[in-house]
Amino acid sequence: MKKDTTENKEYVIMESETITIYDVAREAGVSMATVSRVVNGNQNVKETTRRKVLDVIERLDYRPNAVARGLASKKTTTVGVVIPDIANSYFASLARGIDDIATMYKYNIVIANSDGEDGKEINVVNTLLAKQVDGLVFLAHNLSDKIRAEFSRTRTPIVLAGAVDPEDQIPSVNIDYTVATKEVTLELAKNNQKIALVAGPMVNAINGKERLVGYQEALAESGLTFSEGLVFETTYSYPAGLKLAERVKASGATAAVVTDDEVAVGLLNGLVNSGVKVPEEFEIITANNSVITEFTRPTLSSIEQPLYDLGAVSMRLLTKMMNKEEVAGKRVILPHGFVKRGSSK
Amino acid sequence: MKKDTTENKEYVIMESETITIYDVAREAGVSMATVSRVVNGNQNVKETTRRKVLDVIERLDYRPNAVARGLASKKTTTVGVVIPDIANSYFASLARGIDDIATMYKYNIVIANSDGEDGKEINVVNTLLAKQVDGLVFLAHNLSDKIRAEFSRTRTPIVLAGAVDPEDQIPSVNIDYTVATKEVTLELAKNNQKIALVAGPMVNAINGKERLVGYQEALAESGLTFSEGLVFETTYSYPAGLKLAERVKASGATAAVVTDDEVAVGLLNGLVNSGVKVPEEFEIITANNSVITEFTRPTLSSIEQPLYDLGAVSMRLLTKMMNKEEVAGKRVILPHGFVKRGSSK
DNA sequence: TTGTAGGCGTTATCAT
DNA sequence: ATGATAACGCCTACAA
Numbered sequence: 001m002k003k004d005t006t007e008n009k010e011y012v013i014m015e016s017e018t019i020t021i022y023d024v025a026r027e028a029g030v031s032m033a034t035v036s037r038v039v040n041g042n043q044n045v046k047e048t049t050r051r052k053v054l055d056v057i058e059r060l061d062y063r064p065n066a067v068a069r070g071l072a073s074k075k076t077t078t079v080g081v082v083i084p085d086i087a088n089s090y091f092a093s094l095a096r097g098i099d100d101i102a103t104m105y106k107y108n109i110v111i112a113n114s115d116g117e118d119g120k121e122i123n124v125v126n127t128l129l130a131k132q133v134d135g136l137v138f139l140a141h142n143l144s145d146k147i148r149a150e151f152s153r154t155r156t157p158i159v160l161a162g163a164v165d166p167e168d169q170i171p172s173v174n175i176d177y178t179v180a181t182k183e184v185t186l187e188l189a190k191n192n193q194k195i196a197l198v199a200g201p202m203v204n205a206i207n208g209k210e211r212l213v214g215y216q217e218a219l220a221e222s223g224l225t226f227s228e229g230l231v232f233e234t235t236y237s238y239p240a241g242l243k244l245a246e247r248v249k250a251s252g253a254t255a256a257v258v259t260d261d262e263v264a265v266g267l268l269n270g271l272v273n274s275g276v277k278v279p280e281e282f283e284i285i286t287a288n289n290s291v292i293t294e295f296t297r298p299t300l301s302s303i304e305q306p307l308y309d310l311g312a313v314s315m316r317l318l319t320k321m322m323n324k325e326e327v328a329g330k331r332v333i334l335p336h337g338f339v340k341r342g343s344s345k
Numbered sequence: 346m347k348k349d350t351t352e353n354k355e356y357v358i359m360e361s362e363t364i365t366i367y368d369v370a371r372e373a374g375v376s377m378a379t380v381s382r383v384v385n386g387n388q389n390v391k392e393t394t395r396r397k398v399l400d401v402i403e404r405l406d407y408r409p410n411a412v413a414r415g416l417a418s419k420k421t422t423t424v425g426v427v428i429p430d431i432a433n434s435y436f437a438s439l440a441r442g443i444d445d446i447a448t449m450y451k452y453n454i455v456i457a458n459s460d461g462e463d464g465k466e467i468n469v470v471n472t473l474l475a476k477q478v479d480g481l482v483f484l485a486h487n488l489s490d491k492i493r494a495e496f497s498r499t500r501t502p503i504v505l506a507g508a509v510d511p512e513d514q515i516p517s518v519n520i521d522y523t524v525a526t527k528e529v530t531l532e533l534a535k536n537n538q539k540i541a542l543v544a545g546p547m548v549n550a551i552n553g554k555e556r557l558v559g560y561q562e563a564l565a566e567s568g569l570t571f572s573e574g575l576v577f578e579t580t581y582s583y584p585a586g587l588k589l590a591e592r593v594k595a596s597g598a599t600a601a602v603v604t605d606d607e608v609a610v611g612l613l614n615g616l617v618n619s620g621v622k623v624p625e626e627f628e629i630i631t632a633n634n635s636v637i638t639e640f641t642r643p644t645l646s647s648i649e650q651p652l653y654d655l656g657a658v659s660m661r662l663l664t665k666m667m668n669k670e671e672v673a674g675k676r677v678i679l680p681h682g683f684v685k686r687g688s689s690k
Numbered sequence: 691t692t693g694t695a696g697g698c699g700t701t702a703t704c705a706t
Numbered sequence: 707a708t709g710a711t712a713a714c715g716c717c718t719a720c721a722a
Contacts, residue, residue: 032716044691071410071412127453
C-alpha cells in the first residue's frame, strides 16, 4: 500500500496502517500542534478550524495513541491495583469501588493478583511501576517490610486499602480494626467463656496484630484468659473455613470471631454439618459484611465495613495525591458498625 | 540538581530524576544499544560486558520504561478485560482465570467494568484500544450489534468469554448454554408442570436466546406448554433475586431455572423467607456453580461450569492470536456438568 | 490563533 | 560484538 503512487484522498482513507496526528494535520491543512490542541480541548483554537479538524478526525477514524501520549506527557492515566485475590468477594467489592472512582476521574486500573505473598507482591509492584502507572492502590491484610522497602524507592503515589502502615508513612484507608474486633469479642463474651479468633495467615503480622489486640483487650475486660490454642490462622477461602471447623470445635470454643467472610461461611457450614447448632451452641461473628453474609442460614452477624467505600475513598485519596494536592492526615479511618444476624445471640 | 556542575559519578547516583537506558550506557561505557540488548536478553553480547552492564543497572537501580518500550515496539504486554461487574462472583472467577494465564505469559490486565450496558461497553473498549492493549477479553452475557461494529473496526485480537458471537466472527469460549439449560429444565420437568426461567436482562438478546431455546426445547419434549408469564428478566444481583421471589411465587411456578447464582441465592432466600419449602414445594437449579452455591441452606443445585477455566482458556486463546498463531476453530466449547445439591429433588 | 522544533525513553536497522 | 541513528506518536514550550 505504501508503494501506491496515486496520492489522493482516497489513498489516505484506504490506508489501513496506523493513522497519526500527523495524518490528520496534513488532511486538515493545519499543523499537528493544532490537532493536538483540539484533541486535548485547548481553548486557543478558532472555532472554524476546530470544526475542520474534528471533521477530519471523524473521517479518518483517528484515535490518539495513549502510549505515545504517555511517553510525552509522563502521565498514563492508569493506576495499578495490587490485590490478594480478585475472586474473594471482600476484595472484589473494594475493587469495584476503586474502579468506579477511577473511571470518574478518567483513570483505568490494571489489576494484579498477589495472593498476599511477599514475592508476588514485590514482583507485580515492580512491573506496575515499570509500566509507569500514575499511582498505586495496594490491597492487603498485611504490609511486609520488604514491600515497604519497595515502596520507599519510588515517588509514585501509593495508598493502602484495608491494611495499615505501622510506620505511618504510607497513606491508608481503613476502619479501626482493633476497636471493631474488640466490640464483637465483647459481644460474644456475654455468653461465652472460650472465644476463638480465626484470623488470616500471620496473625502476628501488622494487620492481624491490630485485631489480635482488640481481641485480647476484650478478653481482659471480660475477665477471660487468653489462650494461644484459641487463635487459628488460615488462608482466606471457603474450603479453609470448612476444614477448620473440626479443629475449632475440638478446641472447646463456643464462639468465634472470624476475620474473613468466606472463612466464616466455611466455619459455619462445617459446624452445622457436624451437628452443631448455631447460634445456640456456637456463635459466630465475621468481619466484612459482604453480601455472602446474607446467603447463609443462619445468616452471619458481622462487623459492618463500608467495603465499596473503602475502595472508593482510597482511590479518591490517590487522585488527590496524583494531583499533588496536599492531603490532610495520612490515615483515613472510616466508620464501622455491627450487624446482628442469625449467627449470634 | 540539573544545575549541579560537579560532573562525577556521585552526581549521577544522587540524581533523583528518571534514569534512562542512556545513563546506564554512559556509566557502563557502552552504547545504549548494548544496554538494550542485555536488558532484552539478546545473546549477542560478550559475557564480560553483560556483567558490567548488569552491575551498573543494579547500582543505578535502573528500570526500563514500559511506556517508551511500548511506543517503540508497538507492544504493551497488556490486555484489556471488559467485565460487567467484577464484584459478581461469576465474573470474578473468570477474571482470576484470565489474570493467572496472563501473568504466565507476561501480560498485565487492565480491567474495566461495563455493567453490561452498551454505552459503557463501547466507551471502555475504545479507551482500552486507545491504550494500545495487545488484546481484549470481552466478558458478557450478550453481544450487541453496536459492540460488534466497534470490534470490526480494529485489528486488535479479541476473544469473547461467556458470550457467543451470533455471526461467528469473533472467537469465543463458552459452554453449550442451550444443551445445559435444556438438561436442567428436563430435570425439573420430572416433578413440575410450571417451570420458571429467571434470566438476565434481555432474554431475547443473543445469549439469553440460547438459554431460552434450551428451556423451550425441554418444555416441548416434556409436553409442557411455554408461557411468557413464566419468563422473568432481572439484573444480576442478590437483591434483584430476593425481590423477584414474590413475583415468581405468584406466577404459580413450582420450580425455576436461574441463570445467575447471586440471583438464585436471592430467589431461594426470598422464597424460604416467605415460608416456601425448598425443594419440597419449589425446586431451583442455578447456572454457574460458583462457590456461593454451597453457602446457602439448602445448597443450590447447579449447572456446572468451569468458571476459572473459561477465563483461563480464553486468555490462552488470546495469547495465541496475539502471537499470530492460527487458531483452529473460532468457537471453543468447554464441557459442562450438573451438580445436584439440596435445592432440587 | 497557529506553527516549529525539540524532546519523552525505547526498539530496531544498518553499519562497522 | 558493538555503535550510530532513525523511528515510534504525541506534547509543549517558544516563536510568529
